Amino acid sequence: MDNTIKDQIRATILGQCVGDAIGLLTEFLTKDEAKKYYGSKPKTLEYSQKVPDFHRSRWSEGDWTDDSDHMILILQSLLYCKGQVNVCDFAFRIKRWMKNGFPELGDLGGMGIGATTHAILNHPNFILEPQKIANECWERSQRNIAPNGAVMRTSILGLHQWEDLEAVRKNVIEISKTTHADPRCQASCVAVSCAIALMLRHTQTNLSRNKPVALNVEDIVQEAYNRACLVLEKVEQKTELHFYMNCRKLKKLQLSEHGKIGYTYKCLGSGFWALRQENFQKALIKLVMEGGDADTNAAVAGAMLGCKLGLTAMPESWVTGLKHKDWLVRYIDRFLKLQEEMKLPLDERTSHDDLDCKVLEDSDKRQKEKQL
Structure with a gap:
């Protein structure tokens, strides 16, 4: 894999995490607050400026939240399953995270889980049949809930098997349906992940050209929209999707709209608004100053704009200030190796036995015994 592609993958993952961490500064605030x-109109925002209220004080300075935690859980599942998507394996990891967080980072439990995801994870059969449980929860809501808990974690699936757009689409839908059955949630995930994969494909094509061609963002948006529409049956849902993917003015997204801040299309719209910007810092500051579910919106925006602009476009203090950056970078390196191995037969790919579910369970038990 070319180093340019590797850097783009790194920028996408780190972009998600810095967006998440800077977005925490205004999460759940109104625009006026x-x-x-x-x-x-602040020109800069830093992790150290975080208001020390009850909500924000649960996370240390420079820490990302559940949005990026869940993205990392998908990454870990892909590593252990040698690149295969296994919904039950992911279900185990997200349920374990709810109870323990990442113990190696000092977590005592998962924080920030949305109501929909929380209800699904607590079902006794969730690990065995996650998609069925998620669908039953959606049916009980009269098919009316479409929160952003799936799209917030989906950027990693645009990086995995990025050369094969149909594989990306299928992988995304499988993971989305693990907790979010609404087609709007799945369409959001497909749109974001396919846009990321398309940007990587553009870079790959440019590497083989004598004269590179500029990225056409509108072509990316249209192709991502077309693939996302395959998930939707209702015309009004496709029309609404088109509006959010093509909204040029942040104000029209109404990101702090009362009772609707967690709607999946608002987060989606944030990401595609950001994709059209040219300055990473200015775009994310402008976005998070809208308030609402700011960390989730900025996580998706940071991943998409990071993929487009690269790591050098991000404020150095945002990247170096990430609390667990070194831990994250080690996982990114393992993920990059997996991408290089995807053309190998399954049994020739690197094993990641430290991520075995049984090993993790035994580790959790020992940790609890120590605490007693």
């Missing part, structure tokens, strides 16, 4: 705490 964000202005009150951080100024009307």
